[in-house]
Amino acid sequence: MADTTFLEWPFLEEKHRTLAAKLEAWAQINLPVDHSDVDRACRELVSLLGLAGWLDYTSVNPDTGDAIDVRSLCIIRETLARHDGLADFAFAMQGLGTGALSLFGTLEQQTLLKGTRSGMLVSAFALTEPETGSDAARLATSAEDCGDCYVLNGEKTWISNGGIADYYTVFARTGNIAGAKGISAFMVMADTPGLEVVERLEAVAPHPLAHLRFNHVKVPKSALIGEEGQGFKIAMSVLDVFRASVGAAALGFARRALEESLSRVTSRKIFDAPMADLQMVQGHIADMALEIDAAALLVYRAAWKKDSGAVRITREAAMAKLYATEAGQRVIDQAVQLHGGDGVRRGTIVESLYREIRALRIYEGASDVQKVVIARSVIAN
Incomplete structure (x- = not known):
């Protein structure tokens, strides 16, 4: 438990x-x-x-x-x-x-x-492009104002729920303004003509992922979310809310890894005694518990601050996401080690956790990007 x-x-x-x-x-x-x-x-x-x-x-x-x-x-x-x-x-x-x-x-x-x-x-968030991963302000997908509609052209990749979604929030460039200020957000239904699933992508932990192409996709003016040029602000505001929850998912994986490890070390014997009697094993368990509590404190601090009325929690969410996902990886790696050969056997719980945790250190802002966000916030203050 x-x-x-x-x-x-x-x-x-x-x-x-x-x-x-x-x-x-x-x-x-x-x-x-x-x-x-x-x-x-x-x-x-x-x-x-x-x-x-x-x-x-x-x-x-x-x-x-x-x-x-x-x-x-x-x-x-x-x-x-x-x-x-x-x-x-x-x-x-x-x-x-x-x-x-x-x-x-x-x-x-x-x-x-x-x-x-x-x-x-089923919904999806279409921001990432083949040439712009963490640097979303450089996206190239365009949305041309054609009077009574917008026409979208471009490609998106690594889109979660790509191929099964009924609806996509799509970020595209409007007008001739470069950088973040030229990006807008749109509602695009999956059955809109010109929206093509180019490729289904397979990851180490199977999830629905796809590469999408927008080929003269027409959407009504009412599909614009917010105002033109607000897209980057909208994307970052959404990530601000959900980024801390990525850390929470990592916490869930880490807690399950600790559960499985406790069951393993208390039931399996080595040198005629339970593994849990070995001080080296106890050290691993202590490290895992410490990582989990530290991550949980950062995650729920960020969530509490947002719920308390903070307009932005960029720094707190970045800290929570960075620490919890990196700590989750370390906890699960130790769980695999404690399970020995069973830890790398396909289909076991800790093996599946090992595959699940890896992507969390990349999506919604890779760990290195979170460090930049945190550092800029610290320097600015």
């Missing part, structure tokens, strides 16, 4: 403790799902999460306007990741894909959120 003492920390409220208990009970019954067909599994998970009401936490409430509670996001991602990495992925992408609508969409645009919150629609 995972350590839940963090739920008593002052960063969290009674509603968060209630949420954690209810989700834990649900996850024990419903997760993991069959991963043999990843596309089908993701659609199934979105449907299950929607029917259970968990996807309500991924966006503003289109009826009441209630804001996203980032601490709830983090608790949900941590819990889902501990039970099933693909469930965490499915939940997170529903939030990331609709984040722009939640934060900047009109009331009319936000009606789409009813579909994503119910699990009827």
Whole structure:
């Protein structure tokens, strides 16, 4: 059983403790799902999460306007990741894909959120391009103003839910302004003519990923989210909300790795005694527990600050994402080591965790980029 003492920390409220208990009970019954067909599994998970009401936490409430509670996001991602990495992925992408609508969409645009919150629609966030990974301000996809519509041309890659999404938030360059100030955000339905899935991409931890091409894709003027030139601000604001939750997912993976390791070292004998009796093993367990608590403090601090009314938590979210994902990698690596040969055997839990954690150090801002963000913030102050 995972350590839940963090739920008593002052960063969290009674509603968060209630949420954690209810989700834990649900996850024990419903997760993991069959991963043999990843596309089908993701659609199934979105449907299950929607029917259970968990996807309500991924966006503003289109009826009441209630804001996203980032601490709830983090608790949900941590819990889902501990039970099933693909469930965490499915939940997170529903939030990331609709984040722009939640934060900047009109009331009319936000009606789409009813579909994503119910699990009827799958969403995606299309920012990354073949030549612009971490440097999003250099994106080349264009959106030409043609009077009564915009026409999009360009390519996006490593798009999560690419190929199964019903809706994409697409970032493209409008006008002739270079850099971040020339980027705008658009709602694009997946069945829009000219939107092509060029290639499905395979990663070490199977998720729906794709390379997309926009070939004279026409969208109405009402597809513009916010105003022209606000796209980069919108993208960074969305990442500001969801970046801390990436750290929460890493926490979930790390906690599961520690659980599996404790079971291993207390049940397996070496030199006629449980592995747990060896001081070297105890040292590994201590390091893992320390990494997890330190990461959790940073994650829930960032989430608490956002929920407390901070306009931006760029520094705190970057710290949380950087430390939790790097610590998660170290914890899981130690878990693999403690499992010996079983740790690298295909299909074991710690082996799957080893594959799951790696991408978290890259997506939504690679670790090296987070260091730049943190350093600039420190120097500016």
